[in-house]
Amino acid sequence: MKLPTDPPFAIRARLLSPLAGGGTVHEPDGLVLVDGAGRIVYAGPSTGRPAATPTAMDLRPWIVMPGLVDLHVHLPQIPNAGLGAALDLLTWLDRYVFPLERGFDVAAAERVAPAAWRAMAAVGTTTAMVYGAVYEASLDTAFRTAEAHGIRAIIGKVMMDRVTYDPTIDPADILDRSLAESARLIERWHGAANGRLGYAVTPRFAVSCTADMLRESAALASSARTYWQTHVGEDRAEIAEVARLFPEAADYVDVYDRAGGLGPRTVLAHAVHLSDRELARLVETDTRVAHCPVSNLFLASGVMPLGRYVEAGLSLGLGSDVAGGPDLSIFSVMRVGFYAQNARAVAGLESGPMLSPLDWIRLGTLDGARALGLDAVIGSLEAGKEADLIAIDPAYVAPLEAQAPDDDPMDLASRLIFRAHPDMVRAAWVRGRRLAGPGSRA
Numbered sequence: 001m002k003l004p005t006d007p008p009f010a011i012r013a014r015l016l017s018p019l020a021g022g023g024t025v026h027e028p029d030g031l032v033l034v035d036g037a038g039r040i041v042y043a044g045p046s047t048g049r050p051a052a053t054p055t056a057m058d059l060r061p062w063i064v065m066p067g068l069v070d071l072h073v074h075l076p077q078i079p080n081a082g083l084g085a086a087l088d089l090l091t092w093l094d095r096y097v098f099p100l101e102r103g104f105d106v107a108a109a110e111r112v113a114p115a116a117w118r119a120m121a122a123v124g125t126t127t128a129m130v131y132g133a134v135y136e137a138s139l140d141t142a143f144r145t146a147e148a149h150g151i152r153a154i155i156g157k158v159m160m161d162r163v164t165y166d167p168t169i170d171p172a173d174i175l176d177r178s179l180a181e182s183a184r185l186i187e188r189w190h191g192a193a194n195g196r197l198g199y200a201v202t203p204r205f206a207v208s209c210t211a212d213m214l215r216e217s218a219a220l221a222s223s224a225r226t227y228w229q230t231h232v233g234e235d236r237a238e239i240a241e242v243a244r245l246f247p248e249a250a251d252y253v254d255v256y257d258r259a260g261g262l263g264p265r266t267v268l269a270h271a272v273h274l275s276d277r278e279l280a281r282l283v284e285t286d287t288r289v290a291h292c293p294v295s296n297l298f299l300a301s302g303v304m305p306l307g308r309y310v311e312a313g314l315s316l317g318l319g320s321d322v323a324g325g326p327d328l329s330i331f332s333v334m335r336v337g338f339y340a341q342n343a344r345a346v347a348g349l350e351s352g353p354m355l356s357p358l359d360w361i362r363l364g365t366l367d368g369a370r371a372l373g374l375d376a377v378i379g380s381l382e383a384g385k386e387a388d389l390i391a392i393d394p395a396y397v398a399p400l401e402a403q404a405p406d407d408d409p410m411d412l413a414s415r416l417i418f419r420a421h422p423d424m425v426r427a428a429w430v431r432g433r434r435l436a437g438p439g440s441r442a
Helices: 075-080 089-102 106-122 136-149 171-189 211-224 236-245 252-258 276-285 293-298 306-312 330-346 357-364 366-371 409-418
Strands: 009-018 024-034 040-045 057-066 068-074 125-131 152-156 197-203 227-232 266-270 288-291 315-318 389-392 425-430
Touching: 009 040, 009 357, 009 389, 009 409, 024 057, 024 357, 024 409, 068 075, 068 266, 068 288, 068 315, 068 330, 068 366, 075 089, 075 106, 075 125, 089 236, 106 125, 106 136, 106 425, 125 197, 125 227, 125 425, 136 152, 136 171, 136 197, 152 227, 171 197, 171 211, 197 211, 211 227, 211 252, 227 252, 236 252, 252 276, 276 306, 288 366, 293 330, 306 315, 306 330, 315 330, 315 357, 315 366, 330 357, 330 409, 357 366, 357 409
Parallel strands: 009 057, 068 125, 125 152, 152 197, 197 227, 227 266, 266 288, 288 315
Antiparallel strands: 009 024, 024 040, 057 389, 389 425
């Protein structure tokens, strides 16, 4: 089957999508119409198609959904996915992560990045918020390859001035040099590809950054109107170390608050262990969080009290956190997150609402887009949005050969989450342009 590669096009398929106003659209016989600019002009029942609609490619019984959003992934670490089980976070960083990132030069980026973008698209990720390494040149390569591939990406050069794996930089120069390199990358890449690419100023986390680095990086992000991303509250040993390094701060979140880092353009990864004060402050400042349940269990960091956070109004999306998480698939993240929340409920620890399969689909699509301030642009199949779409073959999630797809949208979402298959995503588009990756193991 020759699928559309460029807009305009029309696809007839089963539609499943959250809606910006709440609820879910489910059309067993639906139509998505994409114009020449790569925008959705219609998404609804095929019987309600607009006049003069071109002949649609009939993909039924395939499912068309909005593309998935990964709010937290480490590009240099992807080759290590699945390694380091049974280690705590700080030991895992020293043994597996820093040695790999130390070697993430231009040659490594040219080898890893194009394959990474294809691998993300192959599992349905059309938007990714990405950490690089500390090297400016390798980040240029990462952006250049993302531009060529077509994925929607927000990428940042990691900044570290307290602990670093680059021995060639004089410690006295690290702060100024890292800020200057980040500023140059912002100038070249923030808003590139007509806004498809963005920059995130990226101090790694408080353990590896001084108060000066945190403050100056937050100021740079504010002045340049970029994102700011880092980690918070992932592991109890990490939290204890932050308390030792920043005795003047009330808690981990307060470290970033004092630096001016909180706000709606900030995405904090993990936030597993938040006090009531920390949670209230993140909600008050509209700071966004990337929930990474797979890596939190892989590294035995903890289990997020998700219901409590949702009830408090925290803005959340999902992150694979590869290589802390061993799998790029956001569907796999949904599955493990569901199990983790159920385990808390069984133990009598979950006091907030329990999320349904459709709620998890929303977390991985529209809520992820909202965390990036892009919910008016992507995240759902609604007219006026850019056509970031994926097509899924439900035959891959059926328990038995030739079993008919589920009629109920909740059941369908449950199959996609709990029986996710590595080959079920057959196509992915960003702005109506098909991405390399799905339909092959490339």
